[in-house]
Amino acid sequence: MRNTALIVGTALAVLLVLAVAVPALIDWSRYKDQIIARAEASTGRPVTISGPVRLRLLPSPAISAEGLAVGNPPGTEGQLATVERLRLRLALLPLLVGRVEISSLELDRPVLHLARLPDGRSNWQLKAEDKAEEPTEAPHRAAKAEPPPPPEAGKDVPVEHIAIHQGSVTYASGAGAPVGLDGIDATVSMGGRSGPFLAKGEAKLAGTLIAFDAAMDRLAPGRASPASLTLHLPGNDAKMEFSGLVSRLSGGETLRGRLTASAVDLGRTLARLGINAPIPTDAALAVDSELTISAEEITAANLTASVGDTRATGSVTAASSQVDVRLNVAALDLDKWQTPAAPAKASAPAKESAKAGEPSAPPPAAAPKPGGFALPGGLFVSTALSVDTLSWRGQVAREVQLEAVMDQGEIMIHKAAAQLPGGSLAVVEGALTAENGQPVFDGKAQLRSDNLRALLAWANVNPQSVPENRLRALDFASPVRLAWPALTLSDFRLTLDGAQARGALTAHLAAADRLAFGLDASVDSVNVDSYLGAKPPATEAKAAPTASQPTAKTEAAPPQPNALARFDANVKLAVRRLVLNDITADSVTVDAMLQAGQLTLNQLSADMGGTQAKAQGRVLGLAESNPRVDKLAFQVTSPQPSRLLRFLGLKPPALTERLGTLTASGTASGGADQLTLDARAETGGLELTARGAVTPRADVTVQARHASTAQLIRIFSPDYRPKGTIGAFALDGKVTGDGKTMDVSGLILTAGQARLTGQGHVDLSGAKPQITADLTGNALALDPFLAAERTGMLLPGGPHMPPSSAPAPMTVIPAAAAVGAGPSPFSTEPLDMSALQGFDARLGLKAETISAKGWQLDQPVAQLSVLNGTASVERLTGKLLGGDMTATAKLSSGATPALSGQISVLGADVGAAKPGAGGINVTKGRLDAETRFTTSGRSSQDMAARLNGDGKLLVRDGIIEGFDLPAVNQRLNNLENIGSLLGVAQAGMSGGQTPFTQLYGTFRAENGVVSSRDLKLEAQGATATAETTNDLPRWTTNTRIAFALANAPQTPLGIRFEGPLDNPRKIIDVNALQQYLVSRGLGRALKGKGGETLQGLFGKGEPSGETQQSEQPREKNTGKAILKDLLKGLGGR
Known part of the structure; x- marks a missing residue:
């Protein structure tokens, strides 16, 4: 017996040693292929094990593997799941009789990536047929036949206990950012396939810890098993609870019960979860619903949800491929909801502008980049949402409705409507689909309003600058296609305050790209004045602005990019009738294209009661600090130039009423650094030409011609009637300067036989213009220029002496009785000396002769001035009848004009x-x-x-x-x-x-x-x-x-x-x-x-x-x- 016992003991010891030592000595990694084959057979997905595989028998059988990964369905990248380390503990006794029972499963750092694929499938649906075809060669199985899967493959293996350490789960759908849980620590206990089931643990959502606790009793036919689930945030009053029964019926298990959720402060709760939502301050959440879950569908009936004072009722039903949502909100006050500040984003780098060229077509919208937007093709969703009253910005919108159906990858919007403030109604209907990963809406939109001002004010658009009787009635309707970022209104019709417009509009709306739009429209009639309100005083039309009082120097602001450089546009606009500044313009046409900072003006024209104006050309470099024009041509023909000036918002001088027909044309090229002008104008017989550089310093050659000097003077003085025929008028000169100071050189002025030459200077930098000139004349005969009027002198004159100096006739003639006084030549009309207040001047004049009314002054030299409203002849000298003449005079333009003077003649030859x-x-x-x-x-x-x-x-x-x-x-x-x-x-x-x-x-x-x-x-x-x-x-x-x-x-x-x-x-x-x-x-x-x-x-x-x-x-x-x-x-x- 002793020997037998010794032998048995020795054998057991040897077996024990072998059970402990042999598994450690065997390289179990050689069996990876068999393990992987069995796993792939069970999941239908590619499986890899990158780490070692170990087996132990004592003290309890256990298998461990490291670096496990399960792939996504064929045709997609990434992994469905990864496990850093997996440990299986097997029950020893069942194993001895050939039955596998897993007593526990431990997963270290498991990661589960759930995703909704573009074709609508889910990557977590495990099917053996999803397995991708194995490549003909694999590094770890080269030239080696795969062993057939074990006969037990695919059978369920019960697990009694599951432990997860530091796991994570993510979910991604389309192009949206993935969401998920991390830091998952949980334990699950199962009493067999039928339960009971217990689960407890915690996880982190956006860094916030969430605890959960779930339980379900054993499932048995013919009885209902209690089930419960509780989610709560530690240290917070937010929680969600479900309590119900699981019934095993002939159709499968069904879960029925009540779902409740509550939070004392929903906004704070969502913020802890990383969700920045517009929630009213201190708004509590309360959700209550009857929840039914079966293998076929999930139903939330008698659903009530309230956030603060806002309460919604309805129901939600979801089946495997169908969803039905019915919700009604009685009252929604958006004024109580807060709009959270969006997180700051780094601005995208500006894109380099396209090179300027001659576009022959409208600016094309950039092709949409493939995106992640998709609508599931195998899902049917029916939605009916309504809000009875929606309050926002102190106004109420009523009967806000959305009725839509999603089917076969398309959302049909049967009705999206709302009654808005101002008696307004907005209606949208159409279809929303996905094209190239981008949303596409194709439908119709309509907006009607009896009080557009109220609607705009509600939308935070201030219409106060527009008169009260404008922006009243609006009727807009159009087909709409929105293929983000492209918006198309193919045939819009607009009526605003009776003015009608019809046309088409296309726009490229992506904020990250350049805004681009195209407009082709016609407008029946529009009165711009009626929308401008009270008009400021018209600006006096002047040749150049005068400088104001000197101001303190300020730091120059950096140049801002032109607003026209921020978008592209192609505009074709025809206005049948346009009223601006009380002037009616007919047939206003605009045909222009703006692309990459280049404006091409194909046509800009208008007809204002006979006044025709046209312009065409290009403006380049709008995105640069110095835009420039390229052959910008203009043509104007106006029988009434004053109407043209008023249309442009300028106050026409009185003389424009006497100009007659104005014809002007020209071209301009260059930028602010060098703008050149070549222009010609003709009015009232006066022909003007100007050629040369305008900026940065003017260098312009000016020429003026008129066939009649008298007619030219009558433009400025209508009552002018000279004694004689003066002749033609001509002026030539060159103007140079920077806009504040200008020099006139090479001046040649001819009026009939009179001729003046010289140069001048104009300074506009002060409070009023400062003019200086130095002129030289020939024989200046003033008689032709003098008005034909009575002399008012004592005695009649001769051909070479004024009447006041001539003796009376000495013939003796019988006579009748004497008569009284005659009519005075002097006028009681007020003298207008205001012109002298508008400028200061100094003029030097030399001439061969000056003659008038029989007087002739030889070699005259004059110094004239205008200073602070006073005109002075500082000195006038010359030879009068062979004698020496000197004269001075002064004319002041105060409240009461004053005139003074002195004249002396020495040695004049009266003969x-x-x-x-x-x-x-x-x-x-x-x-x-x-x-x-x-x-x-x-x-x-x-x-x-x-x-x-x-x-x-x-x-x-x-x-x-x-x-x-x-x-x-x-x-x-x-x-x-x-x-x-x-x-x-x-x-x-x-x-x-x-x-x-x-x-x-x-x-x-x-x-x-x-x-x-x-x-x-x-x-x-x-x-x-x-x-x-x-x-x-x-x-x-x-x-x-x-x-x-x-x-x-x-x-x-x-x-x-x-x-x-x-x-x-x-x-x-x-x-x-x-x-x-x-x-x-x-x-x-x-x-x-x-x-x-x-x-x-x-x-x-x-x-x-x-x-x-x-x-x-x-x-x-x-x-x-x-x-x-x-x-x-x-x-x-």
Whole structure:
């Protein structure tokens, strides 16, 4: 017995040693292929084991493997599952009798990748037929036949206990970011295939720990088994619970019970789970539903869910390939929901602009990149969602509805509608499909509104700048195709406030790419003014802006990219009628393409009541800091240029109403660094051309032509009527400058025979323009330029002397009674001197001669200025009638304009002018004269009434032709009869010369009355004195001239001039002469035959001093005529 026991013990010890040592000595990895083959046969997926395989028998049988991986279905990449280490513990006794029972399964760091494939399948559906064909060669099984799978392959092996350490599960669908659980630590206990089942553990979702606890009783036919599941967040009041029964019926197991979920603060709970959702603050969650789960479907009936005050009711049913959702929300207040801030994203690098070229087609939208969007083809989903009232931004949208069905990879939206604020209705219907991994919607959209302003305000678009009666009625309808990122409105119809538009629109909307759109539309009529509200004062149309007050220098902002460079567009727009700035434009056409920062303007045209404007060309480099135009051409024809300026928002100057038809054309090329212009314009007979660079410094050659200078002046002064024919106008010059300062060189200005040359400078950097010029002229005859008007002078003039200096006619003519004052040439219209306030200037002028109204100034040199509203002739010098003339003058443009001046002449040869009238002329003498004057007034009549000043004149060693005072003086000594008297008259009036030594006097002006009391002529044989009073405001004169003969100084001959200054009446006073004749014994002759003729000749001499007046004009009485009348008085024929 002892030996037997020893042998048995020894054998057992040997067997025990062998059971422990032999498995350790055997390389079980040689059996990988068999293990992999069995695993692949069970899963239908490729399986790999990269680590060692080990087996032990004691103390309990166990198998371990490392580096396990199960692949995805054929045709897809990646792994379904990986396990860092797997350990199986087998029950020893069942194993001894040939039955495999797994007492425990331990998985270290298992990773399960669940995914919804593009074709709608799930990668976790394990089928043997999914196994990919094995390659003809494999590195680990080269040239070796696979062993057939064991006969037990595919049979279920019960597992009593499962332990998972640090596992993870991820789920991905389409292009969305994957979601999952990690840090899974769990234990599962099973009492067999029928239970009972217990599971407990925890996992992390977005770093937040979630604990779970599940239990289910043993399943048995004919009885219901309790089941429960609890999920909760440790340290949080959020949890989800299910409690129900599992019934095993003929159709399989069915789980029925109640599902509840709650959270004290849903927003905080979701934030802990990494979900940033717009949840009302402190909103609690409560979910309650009757849940039924079977092998065929899952149903959540009598579902109620509330988040804060928002409550939804409905049901959800999901089968293997069908889902039905019915939800209704009674009231949803979005104002109480918070919109979380989106996480900051790094901006994508800007794409390099395409090279500028001549596009021949609309800008193409970039082809959509293949995406991950897909709709499952084998899933049917029916959805009916409704919100009775939706509050947002203080307004309510009602009957928000969505009815849609997804079937065969297509979502049919039967109705998506809402009643919006402002009596608005929005409706969308159509189909949503997937093309090239991108969503595509094809359907119709409609929006109607009775109060668009209210709808825009609700959408946070402020329409306050638009008048209240605009943005009211809207009706929009269009087919819509949205193939992201391309949007197409193939035939939209829009009615806004009665204005109708129809057309097509395409747009490329991807935010990461350039926005691009194409528009081809026609508009019936639109009044832009009605949408602009109150208009600001129109900007005065000016050649160049004036600088404002100097401001402190600020740091220049970096140049911003042009907004037109941020998108591409192709626009064809036709507007039948457009109203802007109260001007109606017909047939407005825009045909333009914008691509990669290049604008191609094929056509821009409009017709504004006969005004036709067109433009075409290109603008390049809009994405650059210096965009430039390329052959941008324009043409304008306008019979009313003022309408064109008003249409452009500019206030037309008054002269534009007199311009006549304007025709302008030109081209522009270049950028801000060098913009060149070649333009031509013609209006009112004026032709203008400008050629050259405009920026950065102007260098422009300017030319102007007009066939009539008078007509050109009438553009600026309509009442201008010159005395004579001036001739053509021409101007040539070059303008250079930078917009603030400009130089004019090579200036040549011609008006008729007058010609000026020189240069100038304009400074616009100050508060108002500063102009300087230096001009040289030829013989400048001003008479053709002077207006044809009454002179308003005392005496008529001759061809070379002003009327105020010419002697009166000396013929003696019988006359009627004198008349009163004549009409004044001065106006009561206010003087407009405002132009002098708009600029400052200094002008230097030299010329060969300047002539006007018989005056001729030789070698004139003038310095003129305008400063602070005051125009000055600082100095004017020249040769006048061979003498030296100097003059200064000043005209101020204050509230009451004022004029002052001074003129002096030394050594002028009056004989060169031969002043005179009525056959009497001054043919010799030297003139010295000077005058000073001041006046002020708001009109020329006021200035005439306020004229003050003084002056003097002196003519030396002169000769007067037309009468012979020495002869008269000599014959007065021989008056014996009527014949001798006639001889004296005939001798004195029939010609001859009267030398004089000097003619001199002074004059003074006081409040518009010019008078002289000391005018005197010292001549051979006689002297003459004169007193004159000239009332300029009343336009009258009262002048008395007395002649004293040397041989009869006691009997002067008197002449008076009375009446209008420009046409006075001459009155000859013969009282003294009659008395003289009576004293010489000739009185009877005056009363006898022939006396009436003499009395008619000289007037009736009566003691009362009655005088005879003469009326101009009458036939000149020659000596022959006098004799004839005398003979008739004596009885002859």
